[in-house]
Amino acid sequence: MQSLLPWLPDHPAFADAVKLAKEQPVGRDRLAAVIHLAGCRRDFVATEKLDRLAGSSIEPAAVSAANLSSASLAILSSHTVDHLGPAIRVAGLCRRLALATYFTPYGLYRQALLDADPKLAAFKPQFILLALDAYELNPNVPLDAGDAEAAAAIEASVTDLRRLWQVVRERFSAQPIQQTLVPTAVPLFGSFEGLVPGSPVALTDRLNSGIRAAAREDGVLLLDLAWHASRVEDRSAIGDPVRWHQAKQLISPGFAPLFGDWVARIVGAALGQSRKAVVVDLDNTLWGGVVGDDGLEGIQLGQGSAAGEAFAAFQRFLLSMSKRGIVLAVSSKNDSAIAESAFASHPEMVLRRSDIASFHANWDDKATNLRRIAEELNLGMEALVFVDDNPAERHMVRRELPAVAVPELPDDVAFYPARLADSGCFEATSYTAEDASRSRSYSENIQRKTILQQATDMKGYLKGLSMTLAASNIGPVDLPRATQLINKTNQFNLTTRRYTETEVKRLAESPEAVALSFRLRDRFGDNGLISVILARADKSLSEDALLIDTWLMSCRVLGRQVEAAAFEVLIGEVSRRGIRTLVGEYRPTARNGLVVDHYSKLGFVPLRGDGEPGEATFWRFDLEHGVPPAHFIKVERS
Amino acid sequence: MTTQEIYAALTEVFRDVFDNDSIAIGPETTASDIEGWDSQVHVTLVVATEVRFGIRFRTAEFETLRNVGDFVRLIETKCAGRA
Numbered sequence: 001m002q003s004l005l006p007w008l009p010d011h012p013a014f015a016d017a018v019k020l021a022k023e024q025p026v027g028r029d030r031l032a033a034v035i036h037l038a039g040c041r042r043d044f045v046a047t048e049k050l051d052r053l054a055g056s057s058i059e060p061a062a063v064s065a066a067n068l069s070s071a072s073l074a075i076l077s078s079h080t081v082d083h084l085g086p087a088i089r090v091a092g093l094c095r096r097l098a099l100a101t102y103f104t105p106y107g108l109y110r111q112a113l114l115d116a117d118p119k120l121a122a123f124k125p126q127f128i129l130l131a132l133d134a135y136e137l138n139p140n141v142p143l144d145a146g147d148a149e150a151a152a153a154i155e156a157s158v159t160d161l162r163r164l165w166q167v168v169r170e171r172f173s174a175q176p177i178q179q180t181l182v183p184t185a186v187p188l189f190g191s192f193e194g195l196v197p198g199s200p201v202a203l204t205d206r207l208n209s210g211i212r213a214a215a216r217e218d219g220v221l222l223l224d225l226a227w228h229a230s231r232v233e234d235r236s237a238i239g240d241p242v243r244w245h246q247a248k249q250l251i252s253p254g255f256a257p258l259f260g261d262w263v264a265r266i267v268g269a270a271l272g273q274s275r276k277a278v279v280v281d282l283d284n285t286l287w288g289g290v291v292g293d294d295g296l297e298g299i300q301l302g303q304g305s306a307a308g309e310a311f312a313a314f315q316r317f318l319l320s321m322s323k324r325g326i327v328l329a330v331s332s333k334n335d336s337a338i339a340e341s342a343f344a345s346h347p348e349m350v351l352r353r354s355d356i357a358s359f360h361a362n363w364d365d366k367a368t369n370l371r372r373i374a375e376e377l378n379l380g381m382e383a384l385v386f387v388d389d390n391p392a393e394r395h396m397v398r399r400e401l402p403a404v405a406v407p408e409l410p411d412d413v414a415f416y417p418a419r420l421a422d423s424g425c426f427e428a429t430s431y432t433a434e435d436a437s438r439s440r441s442y443s444e445n446i447q448r449k450t451i452l453q454q455a456t457d458m459k460g461y462l463k464g465l466s467m468t469l470a471a472s473n474i475g476p477v478d479l480p481r482a483t484q485l486i487n488k489t490n491q492f493n494l495t496t497r498r499y500t501e502t503e504v505k506r507l508a509e510s511p512e513a514v515a516l517s518f519r520l521r522d523r524f525g526d527n528g529l530i531s532v533i534l535a536r537a538d539k540s541l542s543e544d545a546l547l548i549d550t551w552l553m554s555c556r557v558l559g560r561q562v563e564a565a566a567f568e569v570l571i572g573e574v575s576r577r578g579i580r581t582l583v584g585e586y587r588p589t590a591r592n593g594l595v596v597d598h599y600s601k602l603g604f605v606p607l608r609g610d611g612e613p614g615e616a617t618f619w620r621f622d623l624e625h626g627v628p629p630a631h632f633i634k635v636e637r638s
Numbered sequence: 639m640t641t642q643e644i645y646a647a648l649t650e651v652f653r654d655v656f657d658n659d660s661i662a663i664g665p666e667t668t669a670s671d672i673e674g675w676d677s678q679v680h681v682t683l684v685v686a687t688e689v690r691f692g693i694r695f696r697t698a699e700f701e702t703l704r705n706v707g708d709f710v711r712l713i714e715t716k717c718a719g720r721a
Contacts, residue, residue, distance in 0.1 A: 045654045045686050052657055083678055242697050246681060253685045 003041045004258045007407035007423035008094075009398065011040035018046070021053055028062040030054075031093075035066055038094040044087065044256045051086030054093060063098045067590065069271050069498070073263070074102040074125035074174070076109035078136035079250040087260030094261070095268040095424075096382065106248060113167045121172060126500060127267055128174045129223060130164065133250050134181040134204045137161075143188075145198035150206065158210040165220050175500040177266060178215055180208045180226040182250060184239040219480070219501050221266055221429055228262060265424040271498055272488030273382075275405055275425040278321065279373055281388040282332035282339055282361065286351070287311045288413075291342050292335055302348025310414040315350035317417035322355055325435030326426055327377060327442055329358040331369040331386075336361045357442035366393050367400035377442070378555035380490060380591065385425045387416075432481040434528035444524040445556060462561060462632045465522040469562060470636040471569040474508040474515040474532070481529045482517045485552065490591040493552040494584065494598060495616075504534075507549075512537040514546065514573050518566050520557050520633075530554040531566055535574065535582070545581040546574055551598070558594075561631035567602050568628060569635060575623055583607065584619040603627050639717050644691075644710050651686050655679065665707030691717060 003010075011017055014037065021033035034054040042050065063070060073088070075081050085101050092099030102123040104112040109130060112120050139153035161178065168176040185200030187193040193201045208226050215222050229238045236242075237255035244250065251259045268274060283290045288300030288307045300308040322328050328351070332339055339361035343353035353359070358376045360369040366388070374381055381403035388394055394406045407423045409416060420426075434441075452461050474482050483501045490496065499507070508515035518531040534550035541547055548570075553562060574582060584599040600606070603626050604619035639647075645663070652661050656674055669675040675683070680703075687709060688694050693716040695703070703709055 043689070044682070048682070049654075049657050080678075083682065242694075242700075243681070245697050246684075246700050247678070249681065253682050254689060 004043070004255065005041055005261065006410070007419055008039060008041045009394075009406075009408050011037065014040060014042070014046060018049055018053065026057050027059065028057070028065040031057040031062040031066050034090075035068075035093045038090045042090075042257060044254050047090045047257045047260070048086045050090045050093075054089070058098050068093070068096050068098040069268075069273065070098045070100070071127065071267050071271060072100045072102070072123060072125050073127045073129060073267055074104070074120055074123060074172075075129045075131055076104050076112055077106050077131035078109060079131065079133050079244075080106050080248045081131055081251075082106075083249065083253050084251060084256050084259055084263075087256035088263050089260075091257070091260035091264035092267070095264050096273055097264060097268055097271070099264065099267065110164070113164055113171070116171050125172060125174045127177055127270070128168045128172060129177040129179065129263065130161075130168075131179045131223075131250075132181065133179075134184050134200070134207075135244075137181055137207060138185065138200055138203050139207070141198050141203070143196070143198045147197045150197035150203060154203070154206050154210050157207055158214050161211065162214055162218060165218055169502050173502060173506075175221065175270060175502055176218075177221045177223055177263075178211060179223040180211055182225050182229045182239045184241075184244075184250075221270065223262060223266060225262075232258075261424060265427040266429065269427040269429045270487065270500065272484070272486075274427050274488075275326075275385045276379055276383040276488075277327035277329055277357075277373075277377055278318065278385045278387060278420070278426075279329040279331050279370060280318065281390070281393070282330060282334055282342070284389045285387060285413075285416075286315060287342070287346075292338050296342060296346055299342070299346070301346060302350075307413070308348070310412070312348060312350055314413055314416045317420070319350055319355060321420075321426065322439045323436065324426075324428075324431070325438040327357045327379075327438060328355055329373045329377065329384075330356050330360060331366055331373060332361045333363055333366075334361040355439060357439065366397050370397065370401055370404060378491070378558070385420075385423075387420065389413075430480040430484050432484065432529075434481055437526070437528065441525065441527055441556065444527075448522075448524060459632070465524075465560070465632075467520060467522045467560065467562075467565075467633045468636060469565045469569070469633045470519040470521070470638065471516055471566070472638045474504065474517045478517045478529060479505055479508070482515075482532050485529065485532055485554065486550065489552040489554065490589070491555050491594050492558065493550075493589075493592050494548070494595055495550055495587045496589050496592060497550050499550075507534055507536065510536070514570065514577075516566070516569060516573065518553075518562070518569070520560075520562060527554075527557055530557050531562060533566060533570055535570065538583075541583060542581070544579055545583055546579050548582060548584045551584070561629075561633055563598065563602065564629045564631035565633035565635055568631075569637060571623060571628060572637065580623050582621040582623065584621065585616055586619070587616045588614055602629060639714075641710065641714065644713050644717075647690060648687065648706070648709060648713070651683070651690050655683050655686050663706045665705065665710065667706040668704065687713070693717065693720070 017037055021030060024030035024033050034050050037050055082103055088101055089099050137157055139157050141149055141153045165176040168174050181204050183201055183204045187201050188199055189196055193199045196202055232238060237252055239250060240252050243252050280286060288311055289298055291299050302308050302312045318328060343349055358373045360372055381401050385405045386397050389409060397404055398406050405425050410419055479501055483504050487498050507513050513536040516533045517529050520527040520530050531553040535546040535548045538547040584604050599619035604621045607618040607620045649663055652663055653659050656672060684695060691713050699712060
């Protein structure tokens with residue numbers, strides 16, 4: 001049987017490994033063993049075993065040792081979903097999430113929301129998935145209904161859903177995730193179905209379009225099950241009538257591992273855990289053959305051969321991914337000049353050398369190159385995806401750098417794009433202008449680095465950049481990107497608090513809070529929205545003091561005094577409101593050692609900080625007497 | 639597949655699904671003999687059996703699967719019909 005999770009590697013002795021994991025003491029050792037197995041190919045029975053095995057090992061100390069993010073997800077459904085819980089949780093482990101799940105009995109989704117179910121409220125879901133289906137939602141209009149009647153019925157259904165989304169947000173402070181409707185109705189007219197407004201298949205289709213448009217407007221995330229279902233080969237996986245009649249299951253138990261992954265990757269993406277860069281090999285990955293042996297004329301690429309076209313198609317896919325905001329890098333065992341020459345001189349190359357943000361062609365091992373690439377791009381290993389046709393290289397990287405995602409690849413390069421897409425490594429929950437221009441900004445950054453190397457003094461370099469920092473209160477335009485940054489910034493992040501769009505919006509609208517976003521331009525281009533500061537009143541502080549709840553910045557603009565300029569804006573904003581004291585908080589994590597001295601550099605004095613190492617420290621800045629540091633950045637306030 | 643082979647393979651399925659390597663099954667084994675055999679797990683058991691033997695039970699047959707003997711008889715018929 002073909003694997004449901006073909007991008008995951010096969011474990012050579014899965015059953016034995018499960019037995020070994022069982023012998024591990026409950027806690028971090030067992031959890032580590034289960035996480036490893038969750039990242040291997042597994043069927044639904046094995047997945048359920050892993051879920052039982054993880055069970056009580058998912059406790060705070062083990063979760064933090066395994067570097068998992070905790071998240072809570074409630075699933076409110078109009079069909080049976082209890083059998084999907086284990087697969088959702090195990091997929092979470094595979095995607096660095098400790099997912100707590102809560103299910104309401106099937107069919108009671110509306111009651112749970114509208115009656116503000118106390119059990120659901122007590123669970124405090126961050127995410128609520130509305131797992132609905134066409135049996136439940138298809139509007140009840142006569143088959144011979146006209147277009148207007150069908151449209152009105154669809155409109156009413158969408159309006160009803162939007163009310164539920166609003167309840168999810170307002171009563172439960174959760175991010176709604178809406179499942180689209182699998183077309184379970186059987187066509188009555190054949191292909192003509194779509195031309196009959198009142199036909200069940202046409203109604204489902206139209207309702208899905210309505211749901212997508214409304215979700216976009218309302219900032220609701222989609223689990224686009226209708227779209228997924230159309231790509232699934234096994235027709236008994238989703239909407240099998242036998243399972244429906246037997247148990248009101250829309251998703252067959254055997255299909256749970258893939259469904260679980262679809263859900264977990266959305267939650268992961270919303271928490272900023274999607275991968276940010278793809279590192280590709282060259283020979284037999286971007287083109288067929290070995291350029292060092294076969295020469296430029298000898299490699300297969302582009303028109304002239306079917307294989308060459310398939311490699312070119314893979315390059316086109318990567319180029320589109322880079323336009324989507326995924327950074328491209330190369331790690332290849334090759335002579336550097338020969339590898340570069342393929343980019344410079346091969347007429348059929350789709351990717352240009354300027355599309356590659358970090359290029360390492362040499363004879364070092366791949367793990368060494370991946371470390372270099374991560375450092376150059378200022379990214380962690382968990383942001384990288386490694387794509388190499390050679391199974392031995394993949395195996396080596398998995399062993400040396402377990403945080404890097406290394407998808408298994410099919411034998412045929414024609415299926416590489418689909419495999420990378422299916423792997424869910426790059427699941428998105430937003431698409432912003434910053435994403436669209438990310439690759440350009442990476443190459444601009446390389447130019448800046450060159451200037452820095454040429455400049456004789458730091459001051460001269462910074463002045464020469466002619467930087468302008470534009471600050472504004474976080475409004476509807478900046479909300480998606482600000483939320484994205486809050487959830488994915490790890491290094492320059494003082495508190496690493498993650499917030500959903502709903503939470504950020506609420507804070508931004510609160511009169512007692514300050515929510516600022518910052519954009520940086522310089523002579524090389526626009527860096528986009530690169531920093532966020534959230535400050536709010538706190539019970540532990542006096543009325544004329546604000547706590548800096550969140551301060552983070554993209555590492556792309558590190559070392560350019562942006563924090564000093566941002567601080568100037570913050571001081572201006574709070575002094576206008578009569579605030580006299582700012583309190584900064586630093587919560588150390590494994591990743592944010594970079595900012596340990598942030599507040600002392602800005603002129604704050606330590607407030608409480610005599611606790612255990614690893615605990616939060618607090619810092620105080622007195623607006624009347626404090627002296628903020630100077631900088632070379634022009635500030636614009638809107 | 640002989641009846642004995644079917645029992646052996648089905649025992650593995652049961653042990654896998656209930657995650658209990660000491661489960662022994664016979665024709666008269668029912669849901670009340672095995673801890674955790676509720677209606678939801680029943681569907682899982684049916685699907686795991688289908689996958690293991692490469693067969694599918696019909697909707698109407700689902701309700702006739704009351705004990706292990708029922709499972710084995712249907713598997714025998716379906717495997718024989720396929721051979």
